[in-house]
Every structure is written in C-alpha cells, then in structure tokens.
C-alpha cells in the first residue's frame with residue numbers, strides 16, 4: 001500500500017481539540033486513508049487535509065455555545081460537524097446529510113471514535129425541522145447564503161445563530177442575500193476571518209442571529 005500522503009498537523013490543533021486530540025488525529029487519518037475511495041474527498045485533498053479542512057473547520061469551535069444544540073447541514077465527510085463534535089464534547093451535534101453513503105460514514109466514524117455527543121440524521125435540511133429547534137447551525141460548501149438562510153432558518157428560534165464557513169466571496173454573498181436576511185429577521189451579519197500558523201487559506205465565518213419571528 002502507498003504511504004499515506006498527509007500534510008503536517010498545524011500546531012494549533014492541540015489547543016483546538018484539547019482532550020480529544022487523539023480522536024481528531026484518528027479521524028483525519030481514516031479520512032485520508034479511505035475518503036477518496038468512498039467518494040468523500042477529492043484525489044488532491046489528502047495532502048492538505050489538516051491545513052485546508054480539519055483545522056479550518058476546528059477554528060469555528062470557540063464560537064459554539066457551551067451545552068448548546070448544534071445542527072450541521074450537509075456534513076458530507078464530517079466537515080465541519082464531526083470535527084466540531086470532536087473539538088467540543090460539551091455541545092450536542094446533529095449531522096444533517098441526505099446522502100446514504102455519507103451518513104453511513106458519519107455513523108461509522110461517530111461509533112468508531114465513541115463520540116457520545118453526535119446524532120446523524122439522513123435528511124435534507126428542509127425536511128429536518130422537527131428535529132429542532134437548535135441553538136446554532138453550521139454549514140460549509142452547501143449553498144450560497146441566499147439559499148442557505150431560508151433553508152436553515154426554520155431550524156432556529158429567536159436567539160439562534162447561523163455560522164456559515166465561507167470563502168473570499170462572502171461579502172458579495174451577503175449583499176446578494178439582503179432580501180432573505182430581512183425575511184429571516186436576522187441581525188446585521190459579521191464576518192470573522194479565521195486563520196492560524198500552517199493554515200494557508202483563511203475561513204471567513206458568517207455570523208448572524210435571529211432577532212425576531214419570521
């Protein structure tokens with residue numbers, strides 16, 4: 001078997017994953033080993049798994065509410081939902097993903113890693129309203145904000161927060177979603193630029209809170 005092509009782990013991983021650092025290493029190793037075969041990651045992703053995916057997602061962990069319920073929409077390989085569940089065992093994380101092959105992987109990994117704070121729901125976000133309300137909702141690489149906001153708003157009550165991992169175009173997406181943000185009764189959004197040593201591409205974290213009934 002070819003040697004595992006995995007990039008160096010950024011130093012901040014130890015801080016972000018704390019007591020679950022070894023679980024994060026185990027998950028990353030498994031994803032690098034089996035992810036491409038299972039269609040979870042592209043062929044060029046393993047050599048940048050730590051820096052572009054795992055730590056990029058884990059940088060959101062400090063924004064999660066302690067003891068809260070988090071829904072991650074379109075979790076795919078577990079990004080960011082499973083990574084956040086590993087980093088924050090004090091948060092109850094529901095991974096909402098419609099594709100069976102992906103939910104099979106998420107269930108198998110949650111069980112292998114003995115994560116007690118994870119629920120896997122095979123559904124589209126629009127069909128998962130009964131599983132809420134949640135305190136916060138996350139998503140990465142699922143839809144543009146103008147679609148993501150109406151899709152996830154029914155999962156939150158007033159005071160609930162949207163945390164979406166976005167790229168460089170986030171400001172344009174914010175401008176394009178004015179109508180949807182107003183209809184959803186969201187606060188003025190903020191964008192946190194998250195990065196660390198060994199993380200070449202920052203994550204832009206869109207944050208907005210529900211301030212009234214829609």
Ligand SMILES: C[S@@+](CC[C@H](N)C(=O)[O-])C[C@H]1O[C@@H](n2cnc3c(N)ncnc32)[C@H](O)[C@@H]1O
Nearest residue numbers: 073074075076079097098099124125140141142
């Ligand atoms: C491009 S992948 C991104 C996966 C992962 N979030 C990541 O960053 O690698 C988009 C994911 O969203 C899921 N998805 C698409 N439409 C959805 C919906 N309406 N509700 C929930 N998940 C959805 C897809 O099945 C897929 O796993």
